[in-house]
Amino acid sequence: DVKVTQSSRYLVKRTGEKVFLECVQDMDHENMFWYRQDPGLGLRLIYFSYDVKMKEKGDIPEGYSVSREKKERFSLILESASTNQTSMYLCASSRQYSPLHFGNGTRLTVT
Amino acid sequence: KNEVEQSPQNLTAQEGEFITINCSYSVGISALHWLQQHPGGGIVSLFMLSSGKKKHGRLIATINIQEKHSSLHITASHPRDSAVYICAVNTGNQFYFGTGTSLTVIP
Numbered sequence: 377d378v379k380v381t382q383s384s385r386y387l388v389k390r391t392g393e394k395v396f397l398e399c400v401q402d403m404d405h406e407n408m409f410w411y412r413q414d415p416g417l418g419l420r421l422i423y424f425s426y427d428v429k430m431k432e433k434g435d436i437p438e439g440y441s442v443s444r445e446k447k448e449r450f451s452l453i454l455e456s457a458s459t460n461q462t463s464m465y466l467c468a469s470s471r472q473y474s475p476l477h478f479g480n481g482t483r484l485t486v487t
Numbered sequence: 488k489n490e491v492e493q494s495p496q497n498l499t500a501q502e503g504e505f506i507t508i509n510c511s512y513s514v515g516i517s518a519l520h521w522l523q524q525h526p527g528g529g530i531v532s533l534f535m536l537s538s539g540k541k542k543h544g545r546l547i548a549t550i551n552i553q554e555k556h557s558s559l560h561i562t563a564s565h566p567r568d569s570a571v572y573i574c575a576v577n578t579g580n581q582f583y584f585g586t587g588t589s590l591t592v593i594p
Contacts, residue, residue, distance in 0.1 A: 407580055418586035419573070426580050466530065473517050475532040476575070476582060 379403075382467050382479035389486050395454040397482050399467030406471060408450035410434075410442060413464040413481070422465075425450055457486045490514045493574050493585035500592050506561040508588045510574030513555065521548050521559050522573040524587070530573070533559075564592045 383398035401408065410422040411434075421434030423442040431442050439461060443451045450469075454461055467479040491512045500506050512519070521533040534541050534548040536557065541548050545564075550557040561568055569592050574585040 409582070416586065419575075419584040421582075424580070468530075472580060473577065475520060475535045476522075476530075477532070478530040480529040 380467055380469055380477050380479040382465075382482050384482050385480065387482055387484045389454075389457050389484065391458060391486060393454075393457050393486075395457050395484065395486075397452040397454075397465055397467075397484070399450045399452070399469075399479055400448050401450075401469040401477070402448065403469070403477070404447065405469035405477075406447075407469060408444065409468045409470075409476070410440075410450065410452045411466045411468065412436070413466055419466065422452065457484075459486050462486045489585075490583040491574055491576055491585040493572075493588050495588060496586070498588055498590045500564050500590070502565060502592055502594050504564050504592075506564050506568075506590065506592075508559045508572050508574075508590070510557045510559070510585055511555060512557075512574075512576045512583070514576060514578055514583065516576040516578055518577040519550055519557050520575040520577065520582075521557075522575060524571045524573065526570070528570075533572075535577075561590075566592045566594050568592050 380401045389395050409424040411419045425431045425444040441453045465482045468476045470476045494509050518537045520535050522530050524530045536550045545562045547560040571587040571589050573587045575582050
C-alpha cells in the first residue's frame with residue numbers, strides 16, 4: 377500500500393519564521409504535489425514536481441518555494457510565514473494517469 | 488475559472504436514503520477521480536474512471552465523457568458515509584478539484 381508521510385500533523389509558527397514542511401512517499405512515484413485546503417475554497421495547488429530537481433508553479437505559489445533533491449521527498453518552504461498562510465497543507469503523489477495518494481496533512485497555524 | 492463544478496455543496500440525508508452527487512468538468516481529461524475526506528481525516532481515493540461505471544460496495548460512480556459529467560451514488564446510506572466527497576479530474580500530470588460536497592447522514 378502506498379504511504380505518503382508528512383512530517384508534522386500540527387505546527388504553530390510565528391510570523392516571519394521560515395517553515396519547512398516535509399513529505400516522503402515510498403512508492404517511487406514520479407509526481408508529487410503540495411496543496412493547501414481552506415474552507416469553501418477546496419484544494420489549491422501550490423507547486424508540483426514530476427521528477428527530481430524539477431518543479432512547476434501551481435495556482436498559488438506566492439510566498440512558497442519547494443525542493444525535490446530525491447525522488448521520494450518533496451519539501452515545501454515558507455520563506456517568511458504570514459498569518460494568511462494558516463491552513464491545512466496536503467502532500468500527494470502519483471504515477472502519471474494514476475490515482476493521487478495523499479498524506480494526512482499538516483495543519484499550520486501562523487500567529 | 489472553475490474547471491470542475493460539483494453539486495450540491497451540502498447534503499443531508501436520512502439513513503437508508505439513496506444519494507447522488509454530481510460533477511461537471513470543462514477540460515479534456517484522461518481520468519476522473521472521486522475522493523473522500525472524513526472530518527479531521529485524510530483524503531482517500533474512492534474511484535478512478537475514464538469511461539462507463541464502477542462499483543465498490545454501496546458506492547457507484549459513473550461518467551459520461553461526451554457530456555463531461557460524472558455522478559457518485561451511495562445506496563442505503565449510513566452515518567459512517569458522512570464525509571466530504573471531492574471530484575477531481577486528471578489532465579496528464581495535473582489535477583483539478585471541485586470544492587467538495589459535504590454529506591451528513593442522520594441516523
